[in-house]
Amino acid sequence: MHLTGKFCNTEGVDTPAVKGADGLLGEVERAEAALRAAADRAGAGSFEAVIEADQKIEPRDVMPEDYRKGLIRQIAQHAHSEIIGMQPEGNWITRAPSLRRKAILLAKVQDEAGHGLYLYAAAETLGVTREELTEALLSGRQKYSSIFNYPTLTWADMGAIGWLVDGAAIVNQVPLCRCSYGPYARAMIRICKEESFHQRQGYQSLYVLANGSPEQRRMAQDAVNRWWYPSLAMFGPPDSESTHSAQSMAWKIKRFSNDELRQRFVDMCVPQADILGLTLPDPDLKWNEQRGHYDFTPPDFDELMRVVKGDGPCNRQRMAHRRRAHDEGAWVREAAAAYAAKGKTA
Numbered sequence: 001m002h003l004t005g006k007f008c009n010t011e012g013v014d015t016p017a018v019k020g021a022d023g024l025l026g027e028v029e030r031a032e033a034a035l036r037a038a039a040d041r042a043g044a045g046s047f048e049a050v051i052e053a054d055q056k057i058e059p060r061d062v063m064p065e066d067y068r069k070g071l072i073r074q075i076a077q078h079a080h081s082e083i084i085g086m087q088p089e090g091n092w093i094t095r096a097p098s099l100r101r102k103a104i105l106l107a108k109v110q111d112e113a114g115h116g117l118y119l120y121a122a123a124e125t126l127g128v129t130r131e132e133l134t135e136a137l138l139s140g141r142q143k144y145s146s147i148f149n150y151p152t153l154t155w156a157d158m159g160a161i162g163w164l165v166d167g168a169a170i171v172n173q174v175p176l177c178r179c180s181y182g183p184y185a186r187a188m189i190r191i192c193k194e195e196s197f198h199q200r201q202g203y204q205s206l207y208v209l210a211n212g213s214p215e216q217r218r219m220a221q222d223a224v225n226r227w228w229y230p231s232l233a234m235f236g237p238p239d240s241e242s243t244h245s246a247q248s249m250a251w252k253i254k255r256f257s258n259d260e261l262r263q264r265f266v267d268m269c270v271p272q273a274d275i276l277g278l279t280l281p282d283p284d285l286k287w288n289e290q291r292g293h294y295d296f297t298p299p300d301f302d303e304l305m306r307v308v309k310g311d312g313p314c315n316r317q318r319m320a321h322r323r324r325a326h327d328e329g330a331w332v333r334e335a336a337a338a339y340a341a342k343g344k345t346a
């Protein structure tokens, strides 16, 4: 895939390269090389020694029960997010403005299904079944990312989601390519490469709108206004209130704190918004020479907690749709199981 330089755009607008995403992709490639090197090393030693040496824990290795359970929770939540995350954009597939945009969006949404599958498979290596994980989502015991509980009101939301939501996902997920659990780290490498494409397609789509008619431009700005703070909230609560962070950092599952990643995302977005010619909806956003970072207004964490607890604009709709899809797919699961059983007896 060609990932640098200008986009070749059949709609007559050249989109400048997305600065920042190239650097992140380089980080994914370095993590991939490190993973290969780790796989070549023999003799793992104790759990602590493996973590200390920055090697990978594999499914058959002895691991603390809390490490195993914590990873199941995290990977499952991530997998559920990929699957539920297909809904807001799936909403626009039939209404995409051109065949080209429809094909791109369809491919993107399909990628998210694939991400869900890699992640469910990674979680299964920790001793849970796909059925248990699905049941935990449907019963509400496990969560998915709150960002998907916001509605997609206009076509410009497809651009804003790709740019900001997939962009925040990449910033969150690139460090996971170096996470200490091998199957998760390996799944994340592939996911991050695809997320990079998602971010670029969103940015390009938004760029076209931002350079279009006044109405298209207004639509693009409105979408950015609505998605900016929910995207910032994707990094989770502030470090002072984050419950799982310290242990996750010690076990090298998490490599950077929520606030560090949020800052990295803001620093990446500001110059990109300039190229788009769109305004990020934060009057206090400004470069801080001393810190070497942009100052910004944090998201409303009370709102985040309300949405996490089920009170977002689309929580009920998303879960009702997921349950319906699960019920309507029952015959497929039964047929697949019957076919598999037939293969065993033949």
Ligand SMILES: [Fe+2]
Pocket: 082, 111, 112, 115, 191, 195
């Ligand atoms: Fe994804």
Ligand SMILES: [Fe+2]
Pocket: 112, 166, 169, 194, 195, 198
């Ligand atoms: Fe994505």
